[in-house]
Amino acid sequence: MGRILTFAPRILRQEPPTTANLRPAESILLLALRWWVADLRQGGDPTGRLRHALAMAALPAPAADAVDGFMRSVARGARRQIEIHAPRCPCLAADEAQFLRAARLAQIGEAAATAGCLSEDMLAPEAAALAAGALAGLGQIFAVSGLRFSASPPIPTAPEPEAAEDSKTEGWRLPPWTVLH
Known part of the structure; x- marks a missing residue:
């Protein structure tokens, strides 16, 4: 006798956004x-x-200091582990997309919205304010160099709950600026 298995229809997940766009x-x-x-x-x-890479992109030296200041604010004030992929990874992490949205807001002068974007679930409010200040300076440097952030970088889909539960490891935590990829 055959056995009938019922499958709950699953919503097809979108492909994760890539850096190509x-x-x-x-x-x-x-x-x-x-x-x-x-x-x-x-x-x-x-x-x-x-310094070397941003100089090759025709950005002045203060751009490197602004990126460094931003990332140090993120590292010190992270509420949770921040996902940053490997340099050549073609996928865009949700946290990376959130940083790009914050950079756009900072570049157009939306200081409060920038800090809010960074403090949603990512950074402590004090760190978000410091990071927003560093992004504002960086946004100005990019704008002067003719580089504008787009209105809406792609938004990655959230992982499914069972995938998130499988990746938890009890009693072991990486520093907030690292992620295994």
């Missing part, structure tokens, strides 16, 4: 954030690579 400003900022994290993971000073 980002504009130059978003691509440069995302790569700077990813290299900053990668260098820190390897125990190095991230500012050397930042």
Whole structure:
């Protein structure tokens, strides 16, 4: 006798957004954030690579200091583990997309909205205010160099609940600026 299995229809998940559709400003900022994290993971000073890479993108030296200040504010004030992918990863993490939205808000002068975007579930309010200030300076540097952030970077879909539960490890926590990828 056959057995009939019922399958609950699942909503098809969208493919995760990729970095291929980002504009130059978003691509440069995302790569700077990813290299900053990668260098820190390897125990190095991230500012050397930042200075060189941002100079190659025709951005002045203060851009590297602004990225470094932003990421240090994020690292100090993170409420949870922030997901930053490897530099060459083609996927865009939800946290990375949130940083890009915050950068756009900062560039158009929306200081309160920038801090709010960063403090939703990501940063403590004090750290969000510091990070928003660093992003505002960075947004100005990008704008002067002719780089504008787009209105709406792609928003990744949230992982399914069972996938999130499987990835939890009791008693072990990475520093807030790292993520396994």
